[in-house]
Amino acid sequence: MHLIGRRWEQLKLLGDYLGLCRSGALKELSKRFSVADLQQMANGVHKGFLKTLIEFASQHVYHCDLCTQRGFICQICQQHDIIFPFEFDTTVRCAECKTIFHQSCQAVVKKGCPHCARRRKYQEQNVFA
Structure with a gap:
């Protein structure tokens, strides 16, 4: 699997955690990253942005009591x-x-x-x- 495909798969798996987390992680994510950012990422413009998004989401999971239980x-x-x-x-x-x-x-x-x-x-x- 190429690097961008791997990162998309990682983001999908991380989204499963954030989507079920009651801590408000998705709201925090939406404050930091706009819909335009996500659209540009989907169009391949922000390859580095995908890495930043994964780092933000994974750090949440690692430090969240609710997410680590999963x-x-x-x-x-x-x-x-x-x-x-x-x-x-x-x-x-x-x-x-x-x-x-x-x-x-x-x-x-x-x-x-x-x-x-x-x-x-x-x-x-x-x-x-």
Whole structure:
């Protein structure tokens, strides 16, 4: 995926967090960034602006008690650091169940998604029980 496509995908995922946040993050966003800015960005004029928008939104998510509660714990290493689906440089997302893992953990396991494996095992147990 090219850089602009990656950033649009990150912004979409961040928008999912901001859209559900009751803190007023979207109102704050609208104060900082005008509709004209967003339109120019959509037309490819403000490529750097897209990065600024992502940085603003991600900083909100990282520091908001409401948004961080919607983060994930890596199902492989079980570390307590919260990970998010928009962290493309450090996380990977299962295409099937959408569970988020550290890239380094997924690279070590290499046998697929443990969440999907547990789900399949549970389904098999229920079929043969």
